[in-house]
Amino acid sequence: MMQQAGAGRRRDFMQQPWALWRLQAKRLTQIELRRNLFSWRATWIYFLAFIPTLIIFIHILFNEHDASSFNDDTQVLAGIIQLYYIRLGVFFGCLGIFSRLIRGEMIERSLHFYLLSPVRREVLLLSKFAAGSAAAVLLFVTATIVDFALMYLPFGAAGRDYVFNGPGLGQLEAYVLIIVLACLGYGAVFLLLSMVFKNPTPGALLFLGWEAINPVLPSILQRLSVASYLRHLMPVDVGAKGFIALLTVETEPVSGLAATLGLLLLITAVLLYSCYRIRTLEIRYTTE
Amino acid sequence: MSIHKHDYRAYTGRVTPVWTRIFVLGRYSLAEAWSSKFTTVLFVVCLIPPIGALFTIYLANNPAARLLMGNVGPRVLAIDGAFFLNVLTIQSWLAMALASWIAPRLITLDLVDNALPILLSHPISRFGYVLGKCVALFATLSIVTWVPCLLLFAYQGYASPVPWAAANLRIAVGMFAGSLVWIGLISLLGLALSSWVKWRVVATGIIFAAILVPAGVGAIVSEVLRTKWGLLLNLPLVAFSLWQRLLGLHDHVDELKKLPVGAILAVLALACCLFVVMLNKRIRAREVVRG
Amino acid sequence: MNDQIIFEDVSKFYGEVLGVNRVSLTIPPGITTLVGPNGSGKTTLMNLLTGLVQPSSGSISVMGLSSRDANKFFATVGYCTQFDFFPRGITGWQFLLDSLMLHGMSKLAAIQLAEESLQRVQLDKTAAWRKIDGYSKGMRQKIRLAQAIAHRPRVLVLDEPLNGLDPMARAESMALFEELGRQGIHLIISSHILDEVDRISDRVVLITGGYLIAEGNIHQVRQEVREKPMQVLVRCDRPEALASKMFAMNHCVEARLHPDGRGIFLRTGDVDQFYSILNDIATEGTVKIEAVAPADDDAHAIYQYLIGSEGGTL
Numbered sequence: 033m034m035q036q037a038g039a040g041r042r043r044d045f046m047q048q049p050w051a052l053w054r055l056q057a058k059r060l061t062q063i064e065l066r067r068n069l070f071s072w073r074a075t076w077i078y079f080l081a082f083i084p085t086l087i088i089f090i091h092i093l094f095n096e097h098d099a100s101s102f103n104d105d106t107q108v109l110a111g112i113i114q115l116y117y118i119r120l121g122v123f124f125g126c127l128g129i130f131s132r133l134i135r136g137e138m139i140e141r142s143l144h145f146y147l148l149s150p151v152r153r154e155v156l157l158l159s160k161f162a163a164g165s166a167a168a169v170l171l172f173v174t175a176t177i178v179d180f181a182l183m184y185l186p187f188g189a190a191g192r193d194y195v196f197n198g199p200g201l202g203q204l205e206a207y208v209l210i211i212v213l214a215c216l217g218y219g220a221v222f223l224l225l226s227m228v229f230k231n232p233t234p235g236a237l238l239f240l241g242w243e244a245i246n247p248v249l250p251s252i253l254q255r256l257s258v259a260s261y262l263r264h265l266m267p268v269d270v271g272a273k274g275f276i277a278l279l280t281v282e283t284e285p286v287s288g289l290a291a292t293l294g295l296l297l298l299i300t301a302v303l304l305y306s307c308y309r310i311r312t313l314e315i316r317y318t319t320e
Numbered sequence: 321m322s323i324h325k326h327d328y329r330a331y332t333g334r335v336t337p338v339w340t341r342i343f344v345l346g347r348y349s350l351a352e353a354w355s356s357k358f359t360t361v362l363f364v365v366c367l368i369p370p371i372g373a374l375f376t377i378y379l380a381n382n383p384a385a386r387l388l389m390g391n392v393g394p395r396v397l398a399i400d401g402a403f404f405l406n407v408l409t410i411q412s413w414l415a416m417a418l419a420s421w422i423a424p425r426l427i428t429l430d431l432v433d434n435a436l437p438i439l440l441s442h443p444i445s446r447f448g449y450v451l452g453k454c455v456a457l458f459a460t461l462s463i464v465t466w467v468p469c470l471l472l473f474a475y476q477g478y479a480s481p482v483p484w485a486a487a488n489l490r491i492a493v494g495m496f497a498g499s500l501v502w503i504g505l506i507s508l509l510g511l512a513l514s515s516w517v518k519w520r521v522v523a524t525g526i527i528f529a530a531i532l533v534p535a536g537v538g539a540i541v542s543e544v545l546r547t548k549w550g551l552l553l554n555l556p557l558v559a560f561s562l563w564q565r566l567l568g569l570h571d572h573v574d575e576l577k578k579l580p581v582g583a584i585l586a587v588l589a590l591a592c593c594l595f596v597v598m599l600n601k602r603i604r605a606r607e608v609v610r611g
Numbered sequence: 612m613n614d615q616i617i618f619e620d621v622s623k624f625y626g627e628v629l630g631v632n633r634v635s636l637t638i639p640p641g642i643t644t645l646v647g648p649n650g651s652g653k654t655t656l657m658n659l660l661t662g663l664v665q666p667s668s669g670s671i672s673v674m675g676l677s678s679r680d681a682n683k684f685f686a687t688v689g690y691c692t693q694f695d696f697f698p699r700g701i702t703g704w705q706f707l708l709d710s711l712m713l714h715g716m717s718k719l720a721a722i723q724l725a726e727e728s729l730q731r732v733q734l735d736k737t738a739a740w741r742k743i744d745g746y747s748k749g750m751r752q753k754i755r756l757a758q759a760i761a762h763r764p765r766v767l768v769l770d771e772p773l774n775g776l777d778p779m780a781r782a783e784s785m786a787l788f789e790e791l792g793r794q795g796i797h798l799i800i801s802s803h804i805l806d807e808v809d810r811i812s813d814r815v816v817l818i819t820g821g822y823l824i825a826e827g828n829i830h831q832v833r834q835e836v837r838e839k840p841m842q843v844l845v846r847c848d849r850p851e852a853l854a855s856k857m858f859a860m861n862h863c864v865e866a867r868l869h870p871d872g873r874g875i876f877l878r879t880g881d882v883d884q885f886y887s888i889l890n891d892i893a894t895e896g897t898v899k900i901e902a903v904a905p906a907d908d909d910a911h912a913i914y915q916y917l918i919g920s921e922g923g924t925l
Binding site: 083084111116124135139231 | 520537
Binding site: 071147 | 662
C-alpha cells in the first residue's frame with residue numbers, strides 16, 4: 033500500500049511540466065536581471081559594491097606599499113569584507129534588490145502582470161529569487177575579486193607570491209563564498225520580509241539589530257543569524273573596535289562546512305515558507 | 321449687471337497672518353505622522369532609556385539605595401556630562417529611527433498622489449511647505465531628545481544633595497543645542513531623501529542607509545588611506561564629536577580621531593545645504609506621470 | 612472540457628469589508644457585461660475569476676480549470692485589468708514579448724502573435740517600440756488590451772476597457788469585442804459606458820453592494836422587472852389618437868409625445884396585452900403605425916430601475 037502511494041507520488045512528480053517550468057524560470061530570470069542590472073535605479077547598488085574598490089584604487093595611486101603595510105592591508109581587506117560588505121553593502125544592497133522583487137512590484141502596481149502569466153507562483157518566486165541572487169552575487173563578488181586584486185597588486189612579486197603560493201587564493205575563495213552566502217541568506221530573509229510586511233524596512237532593521245545582539249543570545253538562537261554563520265568562514269580574524277565592534281558577531285566555534293550547510297538550510301527553510309506565502313498572495317493595491 | 325456681480329462676493333473677512341499658516345500644514349502632518357500604530361510603538365520605545373536614566377539618577381542620589389547595592393564606588397553611578405552624553409547619544413539614535421519612519425509619511429504621499437500642485441496653489445510657498453513638515457518633525461523629535469534630557473537634568477538638579485544644576489548649566493545648554501542640531505540634520509535628511517525616493521517603503525531604508533553606509537565608507541577611507549578625515553563621512557560620529565565639545569567633554573576625545581570643530585561644523589553645514597538643494601529640486605508644483 | 616464559467620456561492624470579504632456576497636453565477640460563451648456602480652464588486656468579481664484574489668468561501672471554475680493550475684489556466688484566460696501601471700522602463704513591444712515568452716512559445720511564434728495583437732488593437736508598431744512611460748492614456752489602454760489578447764485566450768476578462776479611449780478608438784475596440792464575441796470566446800466586460808456596451812452584449816450581470824441583482828439577456832431581465840411598466844415608442848401619424856385609444860382600454864399608465872410629434876412613448880404594465888391591442892388598432896386603420904420599439908429595455912434603463920439612485924455614481 034505504502035509502496036503504491038510512493039510510486040504514485042513519484043509518477044505525479046515526474047509528470048509535472050518540468051521542461052516548461054525550466055524555460056519559464058530562465059525567461060523570468062532574464063527579465064529580472066535586465067531590470068536589476070541595467071536600469072538607472074540600480075546605480076546605487078553599483079555604488080555600494082564598488083565604492084571600496086574606488087578607495088583601494090586611490091590607495092594604490094597615493095600610498096606607499098612596503099613590507100610593513102602588507103599585513104595591515106590584509107587586515108583592512110578582511111575588515112572591508114566582514115564589516116563593510118557583510119554588514120552594510122550586501123545588507124542594504126540585498127534589502128533594495130530583494131524587497132523590490134515582490135513588494136516593489138506591489139508598490140508600483142505591476143505585480144498582477146506576473147500573477148496573470150501562465151507561471152506557477154512558486155516558479156515565479158524562485159525565479160525572482162534566482163535573478164536577485166544572480167544580480168547581487170555578480171556585483172558584490174566582482175567587487176570583492178577586484179578589491180582583492182587591487183589590494184595585492186602594488187606589492188609586486190611579494191603580492192603574487194602571497195596570492196599564488198601563500199594563503200591568498202584560499203582567502204579569496206573564502207571571501208567569495210562568504211559574499212555568495214551573504215547574498216543568498218540576506219536575499220531569502222528580505223524576500224520573505226517583503227512578503228510578510230507592507231514596509232519591510234523596520235523588519236530589516238530589527239534583523240540588523242538581531243544580528244548585532246546575536247552574540248549574547250543562547251546558542252540555539254545564534255543559529256538564526258546569517259552573519260554568525262559567515263563569521264566562521266572568515267579566513268582572517270578582524271579585531272573590531274569602537275562603534276564597529278557593535279556590529280561584530282562572536283559565536284561558538286563551528287566548522288566551515290557546518291556553517292555553510294547551516295546557512296543553506298536556513299535559506300531553504302525561508303524560501304519554502306516564502307513559497308507558501310506566495311500561494312496565498314492577493315493583489316490588493318488599494319491597501320498599499 | 322451680470323449675475324456674477326449680483327451673487328458672487330469674494331471673502332473679505334479677517335485672515336490669519338501668513339506666517340501662522342505653516343502651522344496648518346504642521347498640524348496635519350503631525351496627525352499623519354501619529355496615525356500609524358508603529359509610530360506610537362516607536363515613541364514608547366524611545367521613552368524607555370530616559371526612564372532607565374531617571375532610575376539611575378534616583379539610585380545615584382539616594383544613600384539608602386546605594387547602601388543596598390553594596391555601596392558601589394562614586395564612578396559607577398556618576399551623574400555627569402558623560403552620563404548625559406550617553407543619554408543624548410541613545411536618544412539621538414532612537415530619534416533617527418523615529419524620523420526615518422515619520423519623514424517619509426509626511427512627504428511621499430503628497431508626491432505619489434501628485435498633491436503638491438494642489439497644496440502649492442494655496443497661499444503657501446515651497447519654503448512654507450517644507451517648514452510645515454519640519455515643524456511636525458521638530459515637535460515629535462523634541463519629545464524624545466532634548467525634552468527628556470532636560471527633564472533628567474532638572475531632576476538631577478533637584479535630587480542632588482549638593483548645588484549641582486548651576487555648576488553644570490553647560491550640560492543643559494549643550495544637550496539642548498546638540499539636540500537642535502541633530503533634529504535639524506535628520507529632519508532635513510529625512511524630508512530630502514523621502515522627496516527623492518518617493519516610495520515610503522523604500523524611503524525608510526534609504527534614510528538609514530544614508531547614515532550607515534557613508535559611515536562605513538568613511539571607516540574604509542580612514543583604514544585604507546590611513547587618515548582620520550574619512551570619519552567626517554560618519555554623521556553620527558561628527559554629531560557626537562560636536563556634543564562632546566558642547567558638553568565640555570573634549571578631554572575625553574581620542575587624539576587620533578579628534579576632528580577639528582571647524583571641520584565638524586563645515587560637514588554639518590554642507591550636509592544641510594545638500595539636503596536643502598535636494599528639497600529645492602523636488603518640492604515643486606509639477607505633476608509626475610508614472611508609467 | 613466544460614465551456615462555462617461557474618461561480619458557486621462565492622463570497623469575498625476584505626477584513627470586515629464586503630467584496631461580493633454569495634454570488635452564484637454561470638456564464639456561457641458570448642459577451643457578458645458586468646454592470647454596477649463604483650465599488651459594487653465588479654472588479655472583485657473579475658479578480659476572483661482570474662485568481663488575483665481568493666474567495667473567502669465558495670468556488671470558481673473557469674472552463675473546468677482552477678487558477679491554481681497557472682500553466683493551463685492562464686493559457687486559457689486573458690485579463691486586461693483597470694490598473695494603469697506597467698513594469699517600469701519597459702517598451703510596449705518588450706511588454707508583449709515578455710508576456711508571450713512566458714507561455715513557453717518560441718521567440719518567432721511570440722513575435723508573430725505580438726504583431727498580430729498590435730494589429731488587432733490598431734497600435735502602431737513604431738509606437739510599440741517606445742517606452743510605455745511615454746504613452747498616452749489611450750495607448751496604455753491599447754497595449755494592455757493587446758497583452759491580454761495576444762496569446763489568443765478562450766476567456767477574455769476586460770475591466771473598463773473603454774476608459775481613456777477617444778471616440779474613434781472606442782468604436783474600434785467595440786468592433787474588436789464584437790468580433791471576438793462572434794468567434795465564440797467568453798468575453799466578460801465591465802463598463803460604465805452602458806449605451807455602447809448595450810449594443811454588443813449578449814448578457815448582463817447587475818451587481819451592487821457586492822450582491823448580484825440580476826443576470827441574463829437584457830430583454831429577459833427587463834421583462835422580469837414587472838413593477839416598472841415597460842415603455843414602448845410607437846411611430847405613427849396620429850399619436851394623440853393612439854394615446855386616447857390606449858387609455859380608453861386601460862392598458863396605458865403614461866403617455867409622452869415624441870419631441871418631433873411623429874411618435875409617442877407609452878408605458879404599459881402588461882406588454883403582451885399591449886402589443887395585442889396595438890395590432891387591433893393597426894388593423895382598424897384609424898392610426899397609421901410606422902414602427903414599434905421598446906424604449907427602455909436597455910442596460911441603462913435596467914440599471915436605473917434595479918440600482919437607481921441607491922447605486923451612487925455611475
